[in-house]
Structure formats: structure tokens, C-alpha cells
Amino acid sequence: MTLGIKHIVRFILLLAFQVLFLNRIPPLHQFIVPYIYFVFILWLPFRFSRAPLLLISFATGMLADFFFITPGLHAASCVLIGFLRPFLINLLLPKEQTEWGSEEPDRKTMGLFTYGIYLFAMTFVHHFYLILLEWMQFGDFFYFIGKLSATSVVSIFLIIIIDLFINRNSRNR
Amino acid sequence: MRNIYLFLLRNSVLILFLILQFVSLYSLFNFNRFHEAALNMVASEIAGAVYRNTDKVESYLSLQSENNSLREQNARLLSLMPSGNILPDTGVTIVSKTIRIDSTSVAGQFNYLPARIISNSVFLQQNYMIIHRGREQGIEPNLAVVAPDGIIGTVVSAGANMSTVMSLLHRQSKVIAVLKKGSGLGEISWDGKDPGLLNLRKIPTTVEVNKGDSVVTSPYSDKFPPGYTIGIVERVEKDQETNTYLLWVRSSVDFNTVQHAFVVKNRLQEEIDQINKTIIRE
Known part of the structure; x- marks a missing residue:
């Protein structure tokens, strides 16, 4: 139960940081707005089975959408990374996911290099799908590529900083 | 029949994924088209x-x-204030x-x-x-x-x-606008890039436009009060194909x-x- 509360609190903090801070500071450049709220999905414990993971991802995205006033845009990208997460973890880690218990993806549990790949791939997929959907509505290919790479770099940078400050798994033990 | 059940069971996660994707994409594209969602x-x-x-x-x-x-x-x-106004003869003038x-x-x-x-x-x-x-x-x-x-x-x-x-900063936003000096009727839109710059299109090249001209709302718009400020022309470009201007207008409102x-x-x-x-x- 305490685990559930921990995740809910974390979710609220991440979303609040995204909505009240990142969305409000003047953008670094006209098209760079970093997104970080979705790391909530990346940080869920390993043992989560697929169906609940999808539903939680959908709820996460929809709640973010309420604040962005883009119903469905963030939900679609969150559902996509929620769907791909188990496949990627299986690919990167030799162990069965059920053996991990309540531990979370982290630079200690996964190893620094693997965790880096996991973070980078997921961020890229999330941003790619998000910006692809925007691009499909408005066109302009170079704008799309520029926005994708710039936004991904800034987001990953922020996520790494947050990750360095928070030591998640040690508190659990 | 049993095979169908088995198939559904085996692919239940995939199906859930597709359903959720459909729901989000449907609400996304539907919302943009009609601007009205119960959600x-x-x-x-x-x-x-x-x-x-x-x-x-x-x-x-x-x-x-x-x-x-x-x-x-x-x-x-x-x-x-009305004290400073001279009332027109309402019998004649509107x-x-x-x-x-x-x-x-x-x-x-x-x-x-x-x-x-x-x-x-x-x-x-x-x-x-x-x-x-x-x-x-x-x-x-x-x-x-x-x-x-x-x-x-x-x-x-x-x-x-x-x-x-x-907001005016919306890819589907369109507002009819005129140049304040009186000529030219165009349309204000936004290209999604700089939040301070709006586009003004459809003004024919027969009209003379200079940098620094004021752009205001048109008297033909029923929503906006006529003559309300929009911004100032910052860059003038001619579109050869349609014989109209493509004007960049610096918005007078700081949207930030x-x-x-x-x-x-x-x-x-x-x-x-x-x-x-x-x-x-x-």
C-alpha cells in the first residue's frame, strides 16, 4: 500500500513540475519545451504486468492532456511507451521481469549503460510519436526533425539531472 | 469459435493497446475539428x-x-468620456x-x-x-x-x-483584419513558430504596404469590435503566385x-x- 502512495505522490510531483514550471518558463527557443512527466511510466516497478501498465499509461497521458488542452495527444504517446516498455526491458535485461519484485528501473538495478539506453530510447519514442502527431496536422518536415532532436536532447538532459538527485531504490529497502 | 477466443486471449494486451490508441487519437482529431468535447x-x-x-x-x-x-x-x-464628445445629429447619422x-x-x-x-x-x-x-x-x-x-x-x-x-497563436485561428490606413482586407493567422509574430495574408499587391503600418480588426467582423489593435507590420514579402502580400505582423499583445x-x-x-x-x- 505504501508503494502505491509513493507512486501517486511521485506522479503528482512530476506532473506539477511539468505543468507549473516547465510549461511556464519562457521556452529556451521557440520550439523547445521539454517533457518529463512521462518518466513516471519508466520508473514503475518491473513486476507490473502489461495490461495494468497500459491503463496507467493512458491515465497518465490523459491527465497531462487536461493541462495541455490537447485531449489524446499525450495519451497516445504514453500508451505507446507503456506498450513498448516490457519488450525493451526484456531485450535489455537477461533476467525474467518477475524476479525483480518491486524494484524499479534504475542505474543500479539495470546498470548505468543499459539504463541510459532504456531512458534514451523511451524518451525518443515518446517525443517522436508526440511530435509526429503534431506534424501530421501541420506539415513542414524540417521543423519536425529540428523540434524532435532539440526537444529530446533537452528532455533527456533534465531527466538525467533529476535521476542524479533522487536515489529511488535505496529508500525502499 | 474456440480459436477466436484463444486468439483474443493471447493478444489481449495488443488489443487493449490498439483500443487505447484509437480512443486517444479519436479524441485528438475530433477535438481539433469541432473544438467542442464533453471531455x-x-x-x-x-x-x-x-x-x-x-x-x-x-x-x-x-x-x-x-x-x-x-x-x-x-x-x-x-x-x-461622453463629455468630450460632440453628439452627432441622430436623426440623420448612424x-x-x-x-x-x-x-x-x-x-x-x-x-x-x-x-x-x-x-x-x-x-x-x-x-x-x-x-x-x-x-x-x-x-x-x-x-x-x-x-x-x-x-x-x-x-x-x-x-x-x-x-x-x-488563442491567436493557434494553427487554426483566423481573424479578418485590415490595415489601419484604410485599404486592404486580409486574414490574420499564425505559422506556429514565433509567438510574437502573426501572419497577414490575402492583401492584394495593388495596395501599398510599408513596414510599421498598423493592423486592426476589420469593420466586417461581427465578433470583434471594429478598429481594435492587432499589431504592427514588421516584414513585407510578396507572394508572386497569388499576387498578394505575405506580411509578418508583430503582435501588440505580449502573449507571454x-x-x-x-x-x-x-x-x-x-x-x-x-x-x-x-x-x-x-
Whole structure:
């Protein structure tokens, strides 16, 4: 139960940081707005089975959408990374996911290099799908590529900083 | 039949994934087309409650600059006081901004309802604002929203106490505009890049346009009060194919910091709508 509360609190903090801070500071450049709220999905414990993971991802995205006033845009990208997460973890880690218990993806549990790949791939997929959907509505290919790479770099940078400050798994033990 | 069940069971996660994708994409594209989703009503009330509280802090921090802009607007309004006006002979002339309510009183055609902007964005492709006024205060979809310095957008959906406003910084936003010196009728839109620069298209190249010309709302728009400031021409380019200008207009409103707005209600809107309807029917 305490685990559930921990995740809910974390979710609220991440979303609040995204909505009240990142969305409000003047953008670094006209098209760079970093997104970080979705790391909530990346940080869920390993043992989560697929169906609940999808539903939680959908709820996460929809709640973010309420604040962005883009119903469905963030939900679609969150559902996509929620769907791909188990496949990627299986690919990167030799162990069965059920053996991990309540531990979370982290630079200690996964190893620094693997965790880096996991973070980078997921961020890229999330941003790619998000910006692809925007691009499909408005066109302009170079704008799309520029926005994708710039936004991904800034987001990953922020996520790494947050990750360095928070030591998640040690508190659990 | 059993095989179908087995297939569904084996692929249940994939199917759930596809269903959720469909739901999100459907609501995304549907919302953009009709600007009205039941979801949006709920969303603006939930998000609105959060934004309302953070807005209290933010508005305190920018009291100084807000005071200045309100003082400037007060000065402008004082200069418009009727004591300084010469009344035209109403028997002959039509005063375009006033209408008769009954035989003894005259009122402005446009009614300004003050509203606070509690949430705003400038960096998305489709930017919306949330204002702290709703149906219960007389806000309806399709009303114009202006700031003291210039126009801001259009109400797209009204909740009980909050409404969503489509900002000028929205890829689907279109407002009819004219040059202040009188000639040329064009359309203001936004290309999704710089939040301070709007595009003005459809003005024919026969009209002379210079850098620094003022752009205002057109007298033909039924929503926006005529002659309200939009911005100043910053760059002039000619589109050879269509023989029109492509003008970049520096918006007079700073969309990053705007906090006070007025929702504009046209008292003659019903009449205008009715006339439009009869034209279409005939």
C-alpha cells in the first residue's frame, strides 16, 4: 500500500513540475519545451504486468492532456511507451521481469549503460510519436526533425539531472 | 469459435493497446475539428482549479506591470468620456458603435466583460487559454476575447465558471483584419513558430504596404469590435503566385505575460446571425 502512495505522490510531483514550471518558463527557443512527466511510466516497478501498465499509461497521458488542452495527444504517446516498455526491458535485461519484485528501473538495478539506453530510447519514442502527431496536422518536415532532436536532447538532459538527485531504490529497502 | 477466443486471449494486451490508441487519437482529431468535447468541459474545470491557485501567486509577482497597463487603459477610456464628445445629429447619422435599447437610452453595441486569464501557453502548435469566467457569467462559445493592448482570441467552449479560449497563436485561428490606413482586407493567422509574430495574408499587391503600418480588426467582423489593435507590420514579402502580400505582423499583445482580458459581446449578434441565415436560404 505504501508503494502505491509513493507512486501517486511521485506522479503528482512530476506532473506539477511539468505543468507549473516547465510549461511556464519562457521556452529556451521557440520550439523547445521539454517533457518529463512521462518518466513516471519508466520508473514503475518491473513486476507490473502489461495490461495494468497500459491503463496507467493512458491515465497518465490523459491527465497531462487536461493541462495541455490537447485531449489524446499525450495519451497516445504514453500508451505507446507503456506498450513498448516490457519488450525493451526484456531485450535489455537477461533476467525474467518477475524476479525483480518491486524494484524499479534504475542505474543500479539495470546498470548505468543499459539504463541510459532504456531512458534514451523511451524518451525518443515518446517525443517522436508526440511530435509526429503534431506534424501530421501541420506539415513542414524540417521543423519536425529540428523540434524532435532539440526537444529530446533537452528532455533527456533534465531527466538525467533529476535521476542524479533522487536515489529511488535505496529508500525502499 | 474456440480459436477466436484463444486468439483474443493471447493478444489481449495488443488489443487493449490498439483500443487505447484509437480512443486517444479519436479524441485528438475530433477535438481539433469541432473544438467542442464533453471531455474539455471537465478538463477545463479540473485544470482550472489548479491554475486558479497558482495564478494567485503569479499575479502578485507581476502587480507592478499590470497596474501600469491598467492605468494606461484608464487614461485611454477617460479620453473617451461622453463629455468630450460632440453628439452627432441622430436623426440623420448612424452612430456605428451605439444602438438604441429603447426610445430614451442608447448603449454601446459591444459589451465588455472583464475576465482573468488563469492559464496560457505560447509554445504549442495549438495554444489555448483558460479564463475565469463561464456560462454563469454570460460567456458563450464564439465570443471575441481582447486584452487592453490588442485582440487575443475566441472563446471555443464555456464551462460553468471557466471557459477555454482559442488563442491567436493557434494553427487554426483566423481573424479578418485590415490595415489601419484604410485599404486592404486580409486574414490574420499564425505559422506556429514565433509567438510574437502573426501572419497577414490575402492583401492584394495593388495596395501599398510599408513596414510599421498598423493592423486592426476589420469593420466586417461581427465578433470583434471594429478598429481594435492587432499589431504592427514588421516584414513585407510578396507572394508572386497569388499576387498578394505575405506580411509578418508583430503582435501588440505580449502573449507571454498577458493576464487581463475582456470578453466582447455583440448585442446585435442575434440579428446578424438571422440576416446571415436568410441570405444563405435565399
